[in-house]
Amino acid sequence: MSAPLLEVRDLHVWFDLPQGRVHALRGLDVTVGAGEGLGLVGESGCGKTTAILAMMGLLPPSATVAGQVLLNGENILAKGEASVRRHRWTDLAMVFQGAMNAFSPVATVGAQIAEPMRLHRVAEGKQATARVRELLELVGIHPDKASRYPHEFSGGMRQRAAIAMALACEPKVLLADEPTTALDVIVQAQVLDLLDRLRTELGLAVVLVTHDLPVVGRVCGRAAVMYAGRVAENADIGDLHLRPGHPYSRALFSGGAIPGAPPRLDEEWPGCAFAPRCEHARDRCHTEAPRLVPLGARQSSACHLAASIAGGTA
Amino acid sequence: MNRGGYLVRRLASALATVAAAAVINFVLFRAAPGDAATQYQMCRTCSAEFRDYLRAELGLDRPLLEQFWLYVSALLRGDLGHSFQTRRPVWDELAGPLANTLPMVGLGLAFGLALGLVIGVVAAWRRGTAADWAPLSASMFLSVLPIQWIGLMLLLLFGGMLPTGGISDPYLRFSDPSWWQVLGDRLEHLALPSLAIGLAWCGSWALIARSALVGALGEDYILTARAKGLTSWRIVRRYALPNSLLPITTLIFLTFGYIVAGSLLVETVFSYPGIGLALYQAVQNRDYAVLQGGFLLLTAAIVVANLLADLLYLKLDPRIRT
Ligand SMILES: Nc1ncnc2c1ncn2[C@@H]1O[C@H](COP(=O)(O)OP(=O)(O)O)[C@@H](O)[C@H]1O
Numbered sequence: 001m002s003a004p005l006l007e008v009r010d011l012h013v014w015f016d017l018p019q020g021r022v023h024a025l026r027g028l029d030v031t032v033g034a035g036e037g038l039g040l041v042g043e044s045g046c047g048k049t050t051a052i053l054a055m056m057g058l059l060p061p062s063a064t065v066a067g068q069v070l071l072n073g074e075n076i077l078a079k080g081e082a083s084v085r086r087h088r089w090t091d092l093a094m095v096f097q098g099a100m101n102a103f104s105p106v107a108t109v110g111a112q113i114a115e116p117m118r119l120h121r122v123a124e125g126k127q128a129t130a131r132v133r134e135l136l137e138l139v140g141i142h143p144d145k146a147s148r149y150p151h152e153f154s155g156g157m158r159q160r161a162a163i164a165m166a167l168a169c170e171p172k173v174l175l176a177d178e179p180t181t182a183l184d185v186i187v188q189a190q191v192l193d194l195l196d197r198l199r200t201e202l203g204l205a206v207v208l209v210t211h212d213l214p215v216v217g218r219v220c221g222r223a224a225v226m227y228a229g230r231v232a233e234n235a236d237i238g239d240l241h242l243r244p245g246h247p248y249s250r251a252l253f254s255g256g257a258i259p260g261a262p263p264r265l266d267e268e269w270p271g272c273a274f275a276p277r278c279e280h281a282r283d284r285c286h287t288e289a290p291r292l293v294p295l296g297a298r299q300s301s302a303c304h305l306a307a308s309i310a311g312g313t314a
Numbered sequence: 315m316n317r318g319g320y321l322v323r324r325l326a327s328a329l330a331t332v333a334a335a336a337v338i339n340f341v342l343f344r345a346a347p348g349d350a351a352t353q354y355q356m357c358r359t360c361s362a363e364f365r366d367y368l369r370a371e372l373g374l375d376r377p378l379l380e381q382f383w384l385y386v387s388a389l390l391r392g393d394l395g396h397s398f399q400t401r402r403p404v405w406d407e408l409a410g411p412l413a414n415t416l417p418m419v420g421l422g423l424a425f426g427l428a429l430g431l432v433i434g435v436v437a438a439w440r441r442g443t444a445a446d447w448a449p450l451s452a453s454m455f456l457s458v459l460p461i462q463w464i465g466l467m468l469l470l471l472f473g474g475m476l477p478t479g480g481i482s483d484p485y486l487r488f489s490d491p492s493w494w495q496v497l498g499d500r501l502e503h504l505a506l507p508s509l510a511i512g513l514a515w516c517g518s519w520a521l522i523a524r525s526a527l528v529g530a531l532g533e534d535y536i537l538t539a540r541a542k543g544l545t546s547w548r549i550v551r552r553y554a555l556p557n558s559l560l561p562i563t564t565l566i567f568l569t570f571g572y573i574v575a576g577s578l579l580v581e582t583v584f585s586y587p588g589i590g591l592a593l594y595q596a597v598q599n600r601d602y603a604v605l606q607g608g609f610l611l612l613t614a615a616i617v618v619a620n621l622l623a624d625l626l627y628l629k630l631d632p633r634i635r636t
Pocket residue numbers: 015017022024042043044045046047048049050051060062265
């Protein structure tokens with residue numbers, strides 16, 4: 001595995017709401033290296049979007065964040081808004097959930113792609129224009145379309161243009177939050193192929209958030225399975241399919257329905273978050289929270305019974 | 315949607331609105347109890363013969379359909395009829411006051427907009443802080459006060475410094491003034507009424523601007539803009555403001571019509587000879603012809619304001635432009 005370019009350590013996020021405090025991220029740990037693809041998978045509401053936004057310091061004021069987001073060893077969240085802003089788009093860029101609306105309707109697509117280049121002094125004037133054309137070509141859009149407005153683009157084109165925009169300042173990490181959910185199957189395949197190509201050709205680290213498991217394998221070698229604001233299991237995609245080390249990943253990747261519902265995040269509990277839904281749960285699972293421990297060189301699981309689950313004996 | 319089609323449709327609907335207003339105008343004045351001859355103020359004691367004579371002269375003795383035809387064909391020729399009071403063409407009676415009111419309202423609009431937009435933009439940018447609620451509540455407080463009260467307070471405050479009534483200094487012309495002096499004199503007379511309009515309206519505009527901006531700030535492209543590393547002020551200026559100009563423009567142009575139509579109160583406080591005062595006098599004199607013409611002019615003013623808003627849309631919204 002290449003050295004971690006981006007490392008998230010013990011990330012916690014609380015949202016303060018009038019009804020109370022929601023503990024949305026509860027000690028998230030993930031790493032991703034240059035040229036790697038990491039899938040972030042899990043049921044809706046498990047904190048995937050929150051994790052992505054926290055990594056860029058983009059959570060709303062109602063959120064409290066604790067923990068570290070290390071980029072080449074430097075904690076980018078340590079010094080507040082002004083310092084994290086320097087890393088936005090130059091180091092970490094993102095394609096959002098609903099990136100179809102990532103463009104302001106009243107400015108041309110080209111101008112909006114070029115804007116961060118000027119802002120971060122990556123390119124200016126003619127150079128920026130040329131780079132916009134290059135980027136559009138890279139994502140399979142005719143360069144002359146740079147002078148068009150977003151409403152003149154189809155949904156899939158807008159999504160690809162949003163990816164082109166994310167590449168404007170040659171970021172090291174691309175965070176993509178469900179970039180294909182709103183697209184039809186053919187366009188979805190195009191976008192995923194594009195992400196995979198960018199990862200291999202540009203050495204981009206890609207963090208791909210999705211609840212659609214087949215999507216993960218097309219871009220990512222590894223995935224972190226998230227449950228209730230934490231990583232339940234972290235492993236190669238193949239292992240997640242063949243020898244998952246956590247009952248939740250096993251249920252998720254076998255495709256069957258999981259009975260019950262995820263826990264409410266405005267409550268705290270002593271044991272494993274999955275225990276109430278887990279057929280293997282013992283007494284210990286209800287009283288002691290399992291930590292994420294290695295299960296092999298490339299696999300780790302937060303389950304007291306990880307070894308027997310992975311070995312198929314439980 | 316194409317640009318030409320958009321323009322043609324807007325123009326057609328503007329014309330249709332004015333036409334409908336003209337018809338309603340005709341019907342309303344005929345549906346009111348009595349007619350010009352019975353209500354005519356100077357005719358309160360006059361004989362039945364004289365009333366018949368008046369009716370004949372005003373054309374009120376003809377069948378309704380014929381009256382309507384006469385009214386419409388006169389309108390099409392640009393003839394609004396003659397004032398019952400002065401016998402002068404209605405257009406001549408109203409053109410002067412209207413020409414006085416428009417610059418006053420225009421200046422008031424500019425003033426209120428400048429103030430309201432600044433307050434609204436800052437409030438949206440710094441929402442949740444004192445810079446949000448303090449200026450906003452102050453301007454809202456102003457806008458719930460009656461405009462004539464604001465006018466009176468301005469009179470008290472600036473009475474010694476600025477002219478408090480009329481439209482120009484009647485003695486100025488004896489001193490052979492330069493063009494600049496005349497303009498300065500006009501502006502001085504415009505200052506207080508315009509200020510009153512601006513203060514009375516800036517609160518609503520601040521609120522409109524704030525809510526439009528806060529709405530735009532919740533859009534997906536704002537999150538992208540933040541992710542790109544833009545500062546919050548730049549996001550307000552480059553993203554939120556251009557995107558909220560559409561609703562802001564519409565509402566502002568709509569209020570423009572309101573202000574023209576409601577200019578009476580300000581004009582009364584400052585004895586400003588505008589359209590409001592002229593119509594008020596026409597009501598006092600039961601001068602139906604002037605009233606009818608005045609209402610039509612006001613309708614036209616509102617329709618023209620809306621048409622201007624539509625034209626501005628073309629400039630502001632690329633989705634219509636192409
Ligand atoms: N802005 C917010 N304010 C309050 N709660 C939030 C906010 N964003 C997310 N949450 C809560 O955090 C949890 C995780 O949400 P999210 O990160 O959107 O999940 P996912 O992307 O995995 O579907 C949910 O319980 C959600 O209700």
